[in-house]
Amino acid sequence: xxxxxxxxxxxxxxxxxxxxxxxxxxxxxxxxxxxxxxxxxxxxxxxxxxxxxxxxxxxxxxxxxxxxxxxxxxxxxxxxxxxxxxxxxxxxxxxxxxxxxxxxxxxxxxxxxxxxxxxxxxxxxxxxxxxxxxxxxxxxxxxxxxxxxxxxxxxxxxxxxxxxxxxxxxxxxxxxxxxxxxxxxxxxxxxxxxxxxxxxxxxxxxxxxxxxxxxxxxxxxxxxxxxxxxxxxxxxxxxxxxxxxxxxxxxxxxxxxxxxxxxxxxxxxxxxxxxxxxxxxxxxxxxxxxxxxxxxxxxxxxxxxxxxxxxxxxxxxxxxxxxxxxxxxxxxxxxxxxxxxxxxxxxxxxxxxx
Numbered sequence: 001x002x003x004x005x006x007x008x009x010x011x012x013x014x015x016x017x018x019x020x021x022x023x024x025x026x027x028x029x030x031x032x033x034x035x036x037x038x039x040x041x042x043x044x045x046x047x048x049x050x051x052x053x054x055x056x057x058x059x060x061x062x063x064x065x066x067x068x069x070x071x072x073x074x075x076x077x078x079x080x081x082x083x084x085x086x087x088x089x090x091x092x093x094x095x096x097x098x099x100x101x102x103x104x105x106x107x108x109x110x111x112x113x114x115x116x117x118x119x120x121x122x123x124x125x126x127x128x129x130x131x132x133x134x135x136x137x138x139x140x141x142x143x144x145x146x147x148x149x150x151x152x153x154x155x156x157x158x159x160x161x162x163x164x165x166x167x168x169x170x171x172x173x174x175x176x177x178x179x180x181x182x183x184x185x186x187x188x189x190x191x192x193x194x195x196x197x198x199x200x201x202x203x204x205x206x207x208x209x210x211x212x213x214x215x216x217x218x219x220x221x222x223x224x225x226x227x228x229x230x231x232x233x234x235x236x237x238x239x240x241x242x243x244x245x246x247x248x249x250x251x252x253x254x255x256x257x258x259x260x261x262x263x264x265x266x267x268x269x270x271x272x273x274x275x276x277x278x279x280x281x282x283x284x285x286x287x288x289x290x291x292x293x294x295x296x297x298x299x300x301x302x303x304x305x306x307x308x309x310x311x312x313x314x315x316x317x318x319x320x321x322x323x324x325x326x327x328x329x330x331x332x333x334x335x336x337x338x339x340x341x342x343x344x345x346x347x348x349x350x351x352x353x354x
Contacts, residue, residue: 015267016268017267017276019277020274020275021043021046021267021276022046022279024272025042026043026283027043027286027307029042030304032304038232042228045197047135048131048135048194048201048246049200049246050201051138052199053201056156060149069143071327073139074326075323077132079318079319079322080281081129099123100117103123110133110136112127112130112133113134122291128284128286128287130189133189133191134195137195138198141163141191141195142202145160156206157206157210160199160206164196167196171243174193197246201250215258216259218260280315281314281315282307282310286310
């Protein structure tokens with residue numbers, strides 16, 4: 001915890017391991033699926049709860065200026081994403097392959113979690129951008145809440161509580177009002193449902209700034225991990241599974257500072273942390289190979305390592321250098337100035353010593 005991240009907060013190595021676990025489960029779910037469990041969905045939800053924690057740290061703990069917040073989100077996501085879209089379009093044009101412009105535009109505008117042009121068999125390899133759409137839409141909502149907090153219009157903790165409960169209510173209402181196929185393939189990707197992990201994780205982070213973080217018995221942590229996994233069994237209704245599983249993920253992640261050191265050390269294993277470092281690029285570039293595997297029969301043992309290799313190449317050739325360049329050339333002065341004092345002056349972020 002002696003390192004500092006780009007946002008000026010303590011960099012926690014076990015969070016890199018959490019990312020590695022998330023992308024690892026997603027790759028298993030795509031290329032080596034386990035019957036009965038959607039490991040890909042579990043991996044995406046692990047990413048969501050981590051995003052909720054990190055964005056809440058920036059917006060509500062450090063009170064990062066909103067222009068700087070958006071610039072860092074752009075430098076993180078846009079270069080690699082639009083490289084994927086551009087290269088896909090160029091390749092399709094070169095080989096006279098099919099191009100669906102509606103799929104392309106909705107992905108580029110982060111709207112393809114609401115606009116579905118080909119349910120079940122997309123033309124373009126952009127279906128996975130639904131999760132980035134959820135995150136970007138949630139970031140806008142979180143930044144608006146942060147603005148309200150800084151203006152004295154609202155308090156973050158009650159709003160995050162209401163947002164989490166609202167997501168659960170929406171999931172159960174959709175489950176009651178629509179057939180299971182519509183829920184599974186369209187409505188489930190809406191932010192008012194899928195954003196639950198982001199808002200719940202932000203809620204727990206803010207809660208543990210207000211009340212003493214509990215020190216649970218060691219067995220509670222693997223029990224929470226099991227609760228995060230088991231409700232994803234195929235026969236569990238989606239709203240029930242989401243409420244239990246994603247809620248357990250969000251709670252477990254926020255309790256890690258008080259967990260036994262051995263648990264954090266597992267997440268700090270070098271291979272897992274390294275995989276986490278590459279995770280965003282791997283997530284982006286695995287989709288074309290996943291579709292080759294799923295629709296055209298490419299071997300899992302070829303598609304999976306190629307996905308990792310493509311992601312590593314993208315990370316070192318594109319994501320890392322472009323992100324560094326943008327962060328260095330944008331207004332870094334905003335990192336230390338804010339219209340209101342950071343909440344971190346009043347609240348401590350991690351309390352593992354207590």
